[in-house]
Amino acid sequence: MTADYATIQQKPSITYDESESGNIASYDNGWYMFDVQTHVVEPIRGKTFFLQTSKGKHYKLKMISIYKGAPEYPTSMDKTTFLTFQYSAFD
Numbered sequence: 001m002t003a004d005y006a007t008i009q010q011k012p013s014i015t016y017d018e019s020e021s022g023n024i025a026s027y028d029n030g031w032y033m034f035d036v037q038t039h040v041v042e043p044i045r046g047k048t049f050f051l052q053t054s055k056g057k058h059y060k061l062k063m064i065s066i067y068k069g070a071p072e073y074p075t076s077m078d079k080t081t082f083l084t085f086q087y088s089a090f091d
Contacts, residue, residue: 005048005062011090012050032062039076041066054066058090 031049032041043063051059063085064070067078 001046002046003048004046005086007062008048008060011058011060032066037057040074041080042074059087060086060090 001056030044031047034041043065047062049061049063051061053059063083065074065084066080066082067074067084068080068082069078070082070084071078
């Protein structure tokens with residue numbers, strides 16, 4: 001969902017299609033943009049994900065960075081695969 005993480009106070013009324021398969025976090029519908037000139041991955045601003053656990057709890061999640069230390073201005077020299085994200089539960 002494209003909505004600012006901070007403004008979302010309650011879970012959206014979304015139905016979950018458990019029969020859907022495929023890569024739900026791909027470039028086409030995912031959370032990041034890749035700059036081919038700088039080779040830097042940046043999260044899409046305003047992109048919020050909603051998760052439902054197998055026990056029915058709901059969370060919102062915002063990706064912040066894939067770089068070690070979550071630098072404000074990452075470069076292609078920064079170490080990757082250090083996921084930084086913000087999340088909170090709805091109750």
